[in-house]
Amino acid sequence: xxxxxxxxxxxxxxxxxxxxxxxxxxxxxxxxxxxxxxxxxxxxxxxxxxxxxxxxxxxxxxxxxxxxxxxxxxxxxxxxxxxxxxxxxxxxxxxxxxxxxxxxxxxxxxxxxxxxxxxxxxxxxxxxxxxxxxxxxxxxxxxxxxxxxxxxxxxxxxxxxxxxxxxxxxxxxxxxxxxxxxxxxxxxxxxxxxxxxxxxxxxxxxxxxxxxxxxxxxxxxxxxxxxxxxxxxxxxxxxxxxxxxxxxxxxxxxxxxxxxxxxxxxxxxxxxxxxxxxxxxxxxxxxxxxxxxxxxxxxxxxxxxxxxxxxxxxxxxxxxxxxxxxxxxxxxxxxxxxxxxxxxxxxxxxxxxxxxxxxxxxxxxxxxxxxxxxxxxxxxxxxxxxxxxxxxxxxxxxxxxxxxxxxxxxxxxxxxxxxxxxxxxx
Amino acid sequence: xxxxxxxxxxxxxxxxxxxxxxxxxxxxxxxxxxxxxxxxxxxxxxxxxxxxxxxxxxxxxxxxxxxxxxxxxxxxxxxxxxxxxxxxxxxxxxxxxxxxxxxxxxxxxxxxxxxxxxxxxxxxxxxxxxxxxxxxxxxxxxxxxxxxxxxxxxxxxxxxxxxxxxxxxxxxxxxxxxxxxxxxxxxxxxxxxxxxxxxxxxxxxxxxxxxxxxxxxxxxxxxxxxxxxxxxxxxxxxxxxxxxxxxxxxxxxxxxxxxxxxxxxxxxxxxxxxxxxxxxxxxxxxxxxxxx
Numbered sequence: 001x002x003x004x005x006x007x008x009x010x011x012x013x014x015x016x017x018x019x020x021x022x023x024x025x026x027x028x029x030x031x032x033x034x035x036x037x038x039x040x041x042x043x044x045x046x047x048x049x050x051x052x053x054x055x056x057x058x059x060x061x062x063x064x065x066x067x068x069x070x071x072x073x074x075x076x077x078x079x080x081x082x083x084x085x086x087x088x089x090x091x092x093x094x095x096x097x098x099x100x101x102x103x104x105x106x107x108x109x110x111x112x113x114x115x116x117x118x119x120x121x122x123x124x125x126x127x128x129x130x131x132x133x134x135x136x137x138x139x140x141x142x143x144x145x146x147x148x149x150x151x152x153x154x155x156x157x158x159x160x161x162x163x164x165x166x167x168x169x170x171x172x173x174x175x176x177x178x179x180x181x182x183x184x185x186x187x188x189x190x191x192x193x194x195x196x197x198x199x200x201x202x203x204x205x206x207x208x209x210x211x212x213x214x215x216x217x218x219x220x221x222x223x224x225x226x227x228x229x230x231x232x233x234x235x236x237x238x239x240x241x242x243x244x245x246x247x248x249x250x251x252x253x254x255x256x257x258x259x260x261x262x263x264x265x266x267x268x269x270x271x272x273x274x275x276x277x278x279x280x281x282x283x284x285x286x287x288x289x290x291x292x293x294x295x296x297x298x299x300x301x302x303x304x305x306x307x308x309x310x311x312x313x314x315x316x317x318x319x320x321x322x323x324x325x326x327x328x329x330x331x332x333x334x335x336x337x338x339x340x341x342x343x344x345x346x347x348x349x350x351x352x353x354x355x356x357x358x359x360x361x362x363x364x365x366x367x368x369x370x371x372x373x374x375x376x377x378x379x380x381x382x383x384x385x386x387x388x389x390x391x392x393x394x395x396x397x398x399x400x401x402x403x404x405x406x407x408x409x410x411x412x413x414x415x416x417x418x419x420x421x422x423x424x425x426x
Numbered sequence: 427x428x429x430x431x432x433x434x435x436x437x438x439x440x441x442x443x444x445x446x447x448x449x450x451x452x453x454x455x456x457x458x459x460x461x462x463x464x465x466x467x468x469x470x471x472x473x474x475x476x477x478x479x480x481x482x483x484x485x486x487x488x489x490x491x492x493x494x495x496x497x498x499x500x501x502x503x504x505x506x507x508x509x510x511x512x513x514x515x516x517x518x519x520x521x522x523x524x525x526x527x528x529x530x531x532x533x534x535x536x537x538x539x540x541x542x543x544x545x546x547x548x549x550x551x552x553x554x555x556x557x558x559x560x561x562x563x564x565x566x567x568x569x570x571x572x573x574x575x576x577x578x579x580x581x582x583x584x585x586x587x588x589x590x591x592x593x594x595x596x597x598x599x600x601x602x603x604x605x606x607x608x609x610x611x612x613x614x615x616x617x618x619x620x621x622x623x624x625x626x627x628x629x630x631x632x633x634x635x636x637x638x639x640x641x642x643x644x645x646x647x648x649x650x651x652x653x654x655x656x657x658x659x660x661x662x663x664x665x666x667x668x669x670x671x672x673x674x675x676x677x678x679x680x681x682x683x684x685x686x687x688x689x690x691x692x693x694x695x696x697x698x699x700x701x702x703x704x705x706x707x708x709x710x711x712x713x714x715x716x717x718x
Binding site: 081082085086088089090110111113114116200201256257258259260261393394395398399402405406409411424 | 468469470471489554555556557576577578579580581664665667668669670680681683684685686687688689
């Protein structure tokens with residue numbers, strides 16, 4: 001009996017030993033003609049507007065390249081930041097994806113500094129022209145003159161308007177000046193309509209309101225310098241911008257419930273006709289266009305014409321694909337990533353999820369009119385400023401977000417904002 | 427066989443797998459955290475040795491706010507010990523009296539422990555929703571509109587609003603521990619006390635409570651260390667906000683590690699959490715020993 005038991009135990013051990021051993025390539029063989037499986041990590045979850053573009057681009061690529069299989073694993077936005085950083089900092093090559101979604105600017109920059117990302121210069125130089133991918137679109141994923149990312153879309157902060165609600169308050173157009181905007185908001189409040197909704201539990205949503213006000217007060221050149229750490233936050237016009245936002249909150253222009261809500265709930269409130277405006281990334285265009293009301297889009301108006309033009313925006317190509325240098329099939333993964341990024345950009349544009357970072361070489365006649373409106377705004381832009389939390393590296397970005405949260409919670413005023421950031425980010 | 431058991435080589439051999447597992451899973455990561463806490467490191471690039479600077483900064487920096495986070499955890503520990511445990515004890519004593527529907531009540535009170543924390547978090551998020559949440563709706567329904575709040579968005583109410591589900595979720599857990607203790611009290615002890623004319627309250631006070639004191643001690647240790655380590659429900663409900671009002675050391679640690687890329691500082695918080703948990707466990711043991 002004991003012998004039988006011993007044999008059973010030994011047999012049971014075999015699978016564990018097999019599982020512990022090995023260490024072969026997860027990605028299969030990379031030589032020509034053989035089946036290769038590439039692992040892709042993204043944030044294109046079921047509820048993410050980018051998902052259809054990812055799925056379509058992958059399907060197209062696999063159909064054109066039968067020997068390549070792309071396995072996409074999608075994670076929720078916030079948890080993905082933790083996941084990718086943890087994998088990059090400690091994971092072995094088997095824990096890492098071949099291709100991964102990343103934000104441009106400092107987020108990708110940290111991985112590049114650590115030598116974790118493949119340089120894509122050769123692929124861009126050999127396979128693509130400046131006309132297809134303008135070099136300005138690669139700026140946010142370029143470090144020391146080398147390109148490490150593939151932009152999958154290009155977005156700006158846009159102010160969406162529910163024209164049905166605006167009409168109820170006596171407005172048949174989106175306000176174009178700050179004076180008009182305040183008048184419109186006063187009329188909306190008087191009509192019992194909440195002008196804006198902003199998700200306080202996700203501070204990046206507050207920056208979508210604050211940054212355009214600062215931009216339209218000090219101009220894109222100065223704000224770019226501040227985000228790059230080349231200029232100080234100690235600017236009275238920034239303090240004034242913060243005070244303007246708080247004044248808007250005090251006047252009841254913002255839904256008071258917003259402070260406890262997440263972005264999905266605030267967006268749902270706008271789409272359900274609870275608020276008249278929703279200022280957020282242009283990736284929401286498809287959803288806004290599909291809402292049961294007449295919609296329009298505009299930019300936050302100029303606050304200080306001496307320093308800023310109307311033709312500038314917060315945004316740029318922020319979403320990218322990059323290739324992990326520890327990938328067993330890094331060369332192939334690099335080729336796939338660039339082609340996949342190009343096609344994701346294509347489908348995102350047609351789905352009204354973002355503007356094209358890659359020059360469209362396909363029929364765009366059926367494009368969503370709201371997306372065309374945003375395209376027109378961007379075409380007029382003289383300058384862009386990348387989202388602050390993406391432009392700055394992780395630690396200063398978080399300190400900055402903490403101060404933005406304090407502004408929305410009215411714990412500090414404009415002076416406190418510039419004093420605090422000047423002290424903590426000097 | 428007896429010879430084998432008395433041979434230390436065999437004992438070591440049999441204990442070795444568990445020891446390796448224990449060291450690999452528990453001791454080594456603690457050691458690694460201690461090591462990293464002496465470095466300025468973003469998790470990717472080279473580390474810079476900075477000695478105790480992380481510890482110093484943790485206790486002095488306003489922007490990190492560790493003392494406030496620690497204060498929140500200690501407040502939760504106090505509430506757990508003086509609110510959650512008495513409630514759990516009361517339920518255990520009542521259910522331990524062989525009342526009708528004992529098993530049903532036991533299952534109902536224990537149910538929140540079995541439900542995923544994320545589900546509980548979502549449930550309470552809906553309860554606290556300022557517009558359609560059942561709490562505000564109920565207050566409005568009875569004409570108490572003035573008492574409606576943005577429970578999780580207001581600095582004044584967020585901490586309390588987060589503590590309620592945490593305390594509620596684990597009442598059943600402590601109740602079950604204490605119930606097992608109450609049930610283990612020999613019936614003859616109770617009967618003897620009853621024959622001497624002791625009331626229910628006196629039986630509980632002089633027979634049951636002293637008998638289950640070791641279990642109460644375990645419950646107190648679990649409640650205090652659990653409060654210091656509390657993370658999941660807070661992460662789901664507020665993620666430490668608004669304006670760090672509900673920040674606890676664990677949420678701060680996650681923020682340092684993965685949002686601010688300060689692996690050294692995150693490791694420092696991890697080390698302090700371990701030390702605090704050990705310290706409080708020892709202290710509670712000491713208090714109960716002195717009472718004995």
